[in-house]
Amino acid sequence: MRNTIGQRNIVLDMIHVQKTDEVGIRLGILAHRLCQSVGGVFILVNLCPKLMDMVRVSHLDKSIKIAPSLKVAEDLIFAHELESEYRGQLKINMKFEVLILGNSSATPMFDRHPTSQVLNFNEQLFLIDCGEGTQMQLSRYGIKSNRLGHIFISHLHGDHYLGLVGLLSSMHLVGRKSDLHLYGPAALKEILDIQFLHSETVLRYNLIFHPISPDEPGVIFENRTMKVSTFPLTHRIACTGFRFDEGPRARTLLGDVVQALNIPTVYYPAIKKGMDYVDENGNVYPADQLSLPAPKSRSYVYCSDTVRTADYLPYVQHADLMYHESTFLHDMVDRAKETFHTTALEAGEIAKETHAKKLLLGHYSARYRDLNPLLEEARTAFPDTELSIEGKWFSV
Numbered sequence: 001m002r003n004t005i006g007q008r009n010i011v012l013d014m015i016h017v018q019k020t021d022e023v024g025i026r027l028g029i030l031a032h033r034l035c036q037s038v039g040g041v042f043i044l045v046n047l048c049p050k051l052m053d054m055v056r057v058s059h060l061d062k063s064i065k066i067a068p069s070l071k072v073a074e075d076l077i078f079a080h081e082l083e084s085e086y087r088g089q090l091k092i093n094m095k096f097e098v099l100i101l102g103n104s105s106a107t108p109m110f111d112r113h114p115t116s117q118v119l120n121f122n123e124q125l126f127l128i129d130c131g132e133g134t135q136m137q138l139s140r141y142g143i144k145s146n147r148l149g150h151i152f153i154s155h156l157h158g159d160h161y162l163g164l165v166g167l168l169s170s171m172h173l174v175g176r177k178s179d180l181h182l183y184g185p186a187a188l189k190e191i192l193d194i195q196f197l198h199s200e201t202v203l204r205y206n207l208i209f210h211p212i213s214p215d216e217p218g219v220i221f222e223n224r225t226m227k228v229s230t231f232p233l234t235h236r237i238a239c240t241g242f243r244f245d246e247g248p249r250a251r252t253l254l255g256d257v258v259q260a261l262n263i264p265t266v267y268y269p270a271i272k273k274g275m276d277y278v279d280e281n282g283n284v285y286p287a288d289q290l291s292l293p294a295p296k297s298r299s300y301v302y303c304s305d306t307v308r309t310a311d312y313l314p315y316v317q318h319a320d321l322m323y324h325e326s327t328f329l330h331d332m333v334d335r336a337k338e339t340f341h342t343t344a345l346e347a348g349e350i351a352k353e354t355h356a357k358k359l360l361l362g363h364y365s366a367r368y369r370d371l372n373p374l375l376e377e378a379r380t381a382f383p384d385t386e387l388s389i390e391g392k393w394f395s396v
């Protein structure tokens, strides 16, 4: 990317920034400082009207631009690398959150849909399970299916994958070109092949299938910022859970300090990785005087259908957010065992035992119109529990 005046520009997507005065002011100051230090243009996109006013009034000058959307901002971005470095520093836009598309078990009931979730990690979208109706739910909650790069299917019960053929076909019909990675039980490939064979469909995009070993835990996807691993669960048929671990995060640069020392910006990435800075006179400035320790990396754990066992607990330790199925209330524990499911109380106990920070319940049986008893029961074991509600985002 190129900048005609030889400077470096930064874009910041504000779509999920809390719309409070305090954040607006803080952001304005940071934006201003950053622009001064890099001598580039700072571009804010998706700013809510209130924040827009605050930034305008307090700090808008020629170095800060406001663009209505990322699309417009893309034309203005010249230094992606620098942008991502500063994203880390500002702790803004490092989204890690999950949108619930479906929270029902077996049958859709009370306007609840079978299981599906979208995980947004810094604008990489991962779809987890794809029950019937998932593509309609995506559209209802404003997620463009073509933004999905990776789909993970836990097992081959219909409530976790029957929406897949429809979704894949629609992607074909709307002319998707980019590769799509699909992870799931080996037999899923056979099911898809036969569907596409008899509809004489040749997909316009590459569907890259990654079979998951049902018995062995393992890493199935990894890039610089995210690692996805599987672990076996105990269900009526082979079923796997998924764990999403954020990669190592950068240290937080002390902007005032490095600016006061006139440290050239080109050294900032190295300092954020923990390196000391040595100036031209040989003076050493230790990294811990120039930056704060890196924030802890976050993790999301998805425990799909399973009966309670101790077998998978080693793989789900210390999750920042744990989704655990909770099909029944504990008075139905015998039924839960019979059908290889978990009760709300058990889900709470598992979250406690594995030191989760927060628990999200889901996969509710059609027998419960009111979900609050499930929530209350789980909270007796693990207070920081929430109900997964369709259309709601939960931060990891």
Ligand SMILES: [Zn+2]
Residues within 6 Å of the ligand: 105, 106, 115, 157, 159, 160, 305, 363
């Ligand atoms: Zn299920």
Ligand SMILES: [Zn+2]
Residues within 6 Å of the ligand: 155, 157, 235, 305
């Ligand atoms: Zn199942």
